[in-house]
Amino acid sequence: MAPRPRECADDWRLQTDNLEVRLTKDPFGIEIYDDDETLLYEDLKERSFMMDDLGRRWHYSVIDDHDHFYGFGEKTGSLIKRLRNMKMHQIDACGHDAVLSDPLYKHIPFYIRFNDATGKAAGIFYNNSFDSTFDMGREWSGYWDHYSYYCTDGGDLDMFFVNGPRVRDVVERYTDLTGKSVLPPLPSIGYAHTTMFYTELQHDVDKSILKFFDICEKNEIPIDEFQLASGYTCMPNGKRYAFCWNNDKFKDPAKFISDVEKRGVLLVSNVKPGILTSHPHFAEYQNGG
Incomplete structure (x- = not known):
């Protein structure tokens, strides 16, 4: 009433x-x-x-x-x-x-x-x-x-x-x-690390991130989650193209992801909420609705 x-x-x-x-x-x-x-x-x-x-x-x-x-x-x-x-x-x-x-x-x-x-x-x-x-x-x-x-x-x-x-x-x-939050992934409750530093490097970003994990392990710092900044999508023209990998920074993305998983770390990749008109796959996405 x-x-x-x-x-x-x-x-x-x-x-x-x-x-x-x-x-x-x-x-x-x-x-x-x-x-x-x-x-x-x-x-x-x-x-x-x-x-x-x-x-x-x-x-x-x-x-x-x-x-x-x-x-x-x-x-x-x-x-x-x-x-x-x-x-x-x-x-x-x-x-x-x-x-x-x-x-x-x-x-x-x-x-x-x-x-x-x-x-x-x-x-x-x-x-x-x-x-x-x-x-x-x-x-x-x-x-x-x-x-x-x-x-x-x-x-x-x-x-x-x-x-x-x-x-x-x-x-x-x-x-x-x-509204209430859904139960988050268990690794997100632990130590999660993110920085633009690594993905803004010009070469061997994958090796630099894995080296960071080794430093954490050496210093007994348990790391559960790594949030990959958007630099992995950044191309030589300075534009960030979602769903694309810069292969100067990551020679073999699939192997990198596998190496991260072997270390027990959850990898979360930054995805920009939009597609630039200069994106190499723009026409495909546009035609696909």
Whole structure:
């Protein structure tokens, strides 16, 4: 049964089995309480939802000194993202700084907020794939309660609140909403190595990678997976042609793959998600649909 709204003097209230959602009338804002009457989430009143002349949409939330933030996809630095300002934009961030660079490859507008005073966690997910920014308390104004904000370049402010109270509860419910991962190959749980260095060499890349495996073995470093960067498809003209091997770099790809398997390493090859019009097999692929 859907929760029925109940009008009070200052707000509308919706009750579920575990939560009470209050929609304040003036100024408008969202407040969410659990069945212990603990405040789990609160909009920054009078600035809850805003839009500028460029069409960017803003959503402001109240935070406090006990809040810690985790998530946001692939980000550098500490796991705790308090006081970070982070851009959501996919970029090929080769050679990035492991502490300060932003953004990286994965854009996931979801985070978990854990409050160490209440011991309760909740998740916030924005169902929007536009480029966006999260500011988790870095911006500060003496006119307002301490706040975080989400700003998106376009689309809707389609926010999902994911209840806890434990972090694992948030993760379970978030993945109920967005989908769960399949069980990964067992080697991927071990030590996996990837680098562009080897496949950008001009000759004998296969021998260099196998030598790296020998170095790992000599130093008692178990390696379970090697992710082959796209340089194995890079031809003398500098173009990368998916499903092709550069035979100056790999004299015998089948033998190389066999040698990798004999060492007990799972080989994962990078495949670009597109075919260039100059690809040697372009006409064949085009005619084949």
